[in-house]
Amino acid sequence: MSDVAGASFQERMAALLDKEAVADVIRRYAYGIDTRDEALVRACFDPDADIVGTVSSGPLRDYLPRLLEDVNGYGATMHQLGTQLIDVHGDRAAAKSYAVARHFRDPEGTEEVFVVGVRYDDSLRRDDGGGWHIVERHVVPIWRRTRAESEQR
Structure with missing residues (x-):
């Protein structure tokens, strides 16, 4: 419920709780990637989810192993979420989330390889238990921006 004009207090509260639950899914995804927690990342998605990524695309069952293999090639990553727009309509939601993802060669984060700015355009659905999934x-x-580009400045 994105348009709250004329809505009751309970409807407005439900809308806020739904938006927070959707935002939490996206935060859990970023945290799961950065901590290399495959179970947490997988729990953010519907098992039949489709993903169009920056490196590969496909159904979750094919996409996630490739993504985790790629991420595991870095000593550390840090995804910082920024602006989010979330619209909830019943058991469906659309979310646009900006993120800056830093990729480091070493686990201590002293050797940055590259930084990327992305936007996640997500469609989510509420399951029968009330949880949201992408x-x-x-x-x-x-x-x-790569490290070499940064050093040239």
């Missing part, structure tokens, strides 16, 4: 994700690359 059913479709499109990762939109916005900018990318």
Whole structure:
């Protein structure tokens, strides 16, 4: 319920709780990637989710192992979420979330390899238990800066 004009207090509270629950799914995804917690990342998605990523695309069962293999090639990553727009309509939600993802060669984060700015365009669905899951994700690359580019400045 994105339009709260004329809504009751209970409806407005339900809308806020739904938006927070959707935002929490996206935060858990970022935390799961950065901590290499496959179970946490997988729990953010519907098992039949489709993803269009920056490196590969496909159904979750194919996409997630490739993503985790790629992420595990870095000593550390840090995803910082920024602006989010979330619209909830019943048991469906659309979310646009900006993120800056830093990728480091070493676990201590002293050797940055690259930084990327992306937008996650997500479609989510509420399951029968009331939990939200991403059913479709499109990762939109916005900018990318490598270490070599930074050192040239």
